[in-house]
Amino acid sequence: xxxxxxxxxxxxxxxxxxxxxxxxxxxxxxxxxxxxxxxxxxxxxxxxxxxxxxxxxxxxxxxxxxxxxxxxxxxxxxxxxxxxxxxxxxxxxxxxxxxxxxxxxxxxxxxxxxxxxxxxxxxxxxxxxxxxxxxxxxxxxxxxxxxxxxxxxxxxxxx
Amino acid sequence: xxxxxxxxxxxxxxxxxxxxxxxxxxxxxxxxxxxxxxxxxxxxxxxxxxxxxxxxxxxxxxxxxxxxxxxxxxxxxxxxxxxxxxxxxxxxxxxxxxxxxxxxxxxxxxxxxxxxxxxxxxxxxxxxxxxxxxxxxxxxxxxxxxxxxxxxxxxxxxxxxxxxxxxxxxxxxxxxxxxxxxxxxxxxxxxxxxxxxxxxxxxxxxxxxxxxxxxxxxxxxxxxxxxxxxxxxxxxxxxxxxxxxxxxxxxxxxxxxxxxxxxxxxxxxxxxxxxxxxxxxxxxxxxxxxxxxxxxxxxxxxxxxxxxxxxxxxxxxxxxxxxxxxxxxxxxxxxxxxxxxxxxxxxxxxxxxxxxxxxxxxxxxxxxxxxxxxxxxxxxxxxxxxxxxxxxxxxxxxxxxxxxxxxxxxxxxxxxxxxxxxxxxxxxx
Numbered sequence: 001x002x003x004x005x006x007x008x009x010x011x012x013x014x015x016x017x018x019x020x021x022x023x024x025x026x027x028x029x030x031x032x033x034x035x036x037x038x039x040x041x042x043x044x045x046x047x048x049x050x051x052x053x054x055x056x057x058x059x060x061x062x063x064x065x066x067x068x069x070x071x072x073x074x075x076x077x078x079x080x081x082x083x084x085x086x087x088x089x090x091x092x093x094x095x096x097x098x099x100x101x102x103x104x105x106x107x108x109x110x111x112x113x114x115x116x117x118x119x120x121x122x123x124x125x126x127x128x129x130x131x132x133x134x135x136x137x138x139x140x141x142x143x144x145x146x147x148x149x150x151x152x153x154x155x156x157x158x159x
Numbered sequence: 160x161x162x163x164x165x166x167x168x169x170x171x172x173x174x175x176x177x178x179x180x181x182x183x184x185x186x187x188x189x190x191x192x193x194x195x196x197x198x199x200x201x202x203x204x205x206x207x208x209x210x211x212x213x214x215x216x217x218x219x220x221x222x223x224x225x226x227x228x229x230x231x232x233x234x235x236x237x238x239x240x241x242x243x244x245x246x247x248x249x250x251x252x253x254x255x256x257x258x259x260x261x262x263x264x265x266x267x268x269x270x271x272x273x274x275x276x277x278x279x280x281x282x283x284x285x286x287x288x289x290x291x292x293x294x295x296x297x298x299x300x301x302x303x304x305x306x307x308x309x310x311x312x313x314x315x316x317x318x319x320x321x322x323x324x325x326x327x328x329x330x331x332x333x334x335x336x337x338x339x340x341x342x343x344x345x346x347x348x349x350x351x352x353x354x355x356x357x358x359x360x361x362x363x364x365x366x367x368x369x370x371x372x373x374x375x376x377x378x379x380x381x382x383x384x385x386x387x388x389x390x391x392x393x394x395x396x397x398x399x400x401x402x403x404x405x406x407x408x409x410x411x412x413x414x415x416x417x418x419x420x421x422x423x424x425x426x427x428x429x430x431x432x433x434x435x436x437x438x439x440x441x442x443x444x445x446x447x448x449x450x451x452x453x454x455x456x457x458x459x460x461x462x463x464x465x466x467x468x469x470x471x472x473x474x475x476x477x478x479x480x481x482x483x484x485x486x487x488x489x490x491x492x493x494x495x496x497x498x499x500x501x502x503x504x505x506x507x508x509x510x511x512x513x514x515x516x517x518x519x520x521x522x523x524x525x526x527x528x529x530x531x532x533x534x535x536x537x538x539x540x541x542x543x544x545x546x547x548x549x550x551x552x553x554x555x556x557x558x559x560x561x562x563x564x565x566x567x568x569x570x571x572x573x574x575x576x577x578x579x580x581x582x583x584x585x586x587x588x
C-alpha cells in the first residue's frame with residue numbers, strides 16, 4: 001500500500017468543527033458533504049485538493065466532536081493519508097474504523113512543508129519528502145489494528 | 160500492580176481478572192447510544208455491512224436532540240431515518256420531540272446508565288456518565304453500528320491522571336468553574352487517550368449536577384473518559400432511577416497514575432474560557448471589558464436543574480441588558496417542568512429571556528441562536544472553536560450558568576458580584 005501526493009499543512013488542535021462544520025451535518029452523502037471540508041480554516045482546500053494528496057498537521061489533530069463525518073469527508077476529498085504529530089483519540093479510532101490512513105510521526109509532521117511532494121509506504125511505515133529528500137520512519141500499527149485496516153474497516157473485521 | 164477505576168470496569172467487562180494500560184481488549188457493552196446526526200450514519204454502515212440483528216432492544220438509545228425540533232427538511236429526514244430503523248428493530252429507547260432531552264442529561268435522569276457500566280455513544284460528550292462511576296466514552300458512527308450489532312467494542316486500556324479534590328468551593332463556584340480551571344491547567348490534550356479520575360474529600364461538596372458537568376468536559380482535555388468515585392451522592396442519585404443490579408469500583412490503593420494533581424476547590428474562582436480553545440481560561444475577574452450580544456444557558460454541560468436555579472438566582476428581579484439576547488434551554492422535559500413548577504420561568508421571562516424546548520441547537524451552531532460575524536456570546540456550553548456557534552468571525556466564551564446570567568445582565572463578561580450579588584443562594588442537590 002502506497003500513497004503519493006502534494007501536502008496540505010495545518011497547525012495544532014485542528015478540531016472536527018473546522019474539518020466539517022456542524023451546520024452541514026444534515027447532509028448524509030459524504031461526497032456531497034466533502035464540498036465543505038476544511039472550509040472554515042482553509043477556503044482554498046476544496047479547489048486545490050487532488051486525488052491522493054496528503055494532509056500534515058501538528059498536535060491533537062481531529063479534537064472535539066466524535067463526528068465520523070470528519071475523517072469520512074477528508075477521505076472523500078481525495079486525501080490519501082494524514083500525518084500528524086498526534087491525533088485526538090476518537091478521530092484516530094474513527095479513521096481506523098472507516099479506512100482513512102493516518103500516521104503519527106512527529107519528525108515528519110515537523111519537517112514537511114506545505115506544497116511538498118510526499119510518498120508513504122504503509123507496509124514499511126516509511127515517509128519520504130521527495131521535495132527535500134528527507135526520509136522518516138513511523139511506528140507500525142499494533143497487529144490488532146492492522147487487522148482491522150487489512151480487512152477494510154471495523155464492520156468487515158467483526159463480521 | 161493495582162488498577163484504576165476505569166481499568167477495573169474494563170477488566171470486569173472483558174472477562175479477565177486484570178488489565179494494564181496500553182493493552183487492547185474487547186469488552187461487553189451495557190449501553191449504546193446515538194443522536195440524530197450520528198445514528199443515521201451508523202444505520203447506513205449497519206445496513207451496508209449486511210447486519211440484520213441488534214444485540215438488545217433495551218440497551219440502545221436513539222436520542223433526537225441535535226437539530227430538533229427539525230430545523231429543515233434534511234434534519235427531518237435524519238430523524239425519520241432513525242425512527243424507521245428503531246421501529247424495524249424494536250428499539251425501545253427512541254426519543255423524539257415531546258419526550259426527548261439532551262442525550263447526556265436525559266440518559267442519567269432516566270436511569271438508563273449506571274455505576275460500573277460501560278457505555279459507548281456516537282457523541283463525544285458520552286464521557287458525561289463517568290459522573291455516576293461508569294466507564295463511558297464517545298466513539299464514531301461505525302463503532303456505534305458495531306456496538307448495536309455485537310454488543311461489544313474494542314478499547315486500548317487507558318492510563319489515568321488522578322485529581323484529588325480537597326476543600327469546599329465558594330458559593331459562586333460550580334462544577335463548570337472547576338473543570339474549566341483544570342482544562343486551563345492541563346490543556347486541551349493534557350489527558351489525551353487517558354482517564355481523568357476524580358476523588359478526594361472535596362467530592363462531597365460536588366452535587367451530581369456539578370459532577371455531570373465536569374465529566375462531560377473530560378473530552379475537552381482530550382480525555383478518553385472522566386470518572387468519579389462512587390459515594391453517597393451517587394447512590395442517592397441512582398436510587399429509584401437505576402432499577403437493575405450494578406457493581407461499582409474504587410481504585411486500588413496501589414493503582415498507578417501518570418500524574419496526580421491536588422485541586423483545592425476553595426481556591427477556584429469563577430472562570431471563563433476565551434476563544435478559540437477551552438484551555439484559554441482566566442478568572443472572570445481578569446476578563447477585562449468584553450461586550451457581548453448573546454448568552455446561552457443550556458446544553459449537555461449545563462442545562463440541568465441546578466443550572467436553571469443558578470441562572471434564576473442571578474436573574475431574579477434583574478433585566479437582561481439592552482442589545483443582548485439571553486436564550487435558556489432546559490435540557491430535558493423533566494427539567495423544563497420542574498423549572499416551570501419552581502417559578503423559574505417567570506423569573507426568566509420577567510428578565511427578558513427566551514426559553515426553548517430541549518435541544519442542542521446553538522451549542523454546535525445548528526439552530527436556535529446562531530451568531531453573526533463579529534458577535535460574541537457567553538455560553539454554558541463546552542466548545543468555543545472557530546465557527547462553533549455560527550460565523551467564523553464570531554466568538555464563544557465558556558462559563559458557568561451564574562457567570563452567563565450575570566453577563567447577560569451586565570451586557571459584558573461579568574460574575575455575580577459585579578452586578579451586586581453578594582451571596583448566591585439557590586437549592587443544590
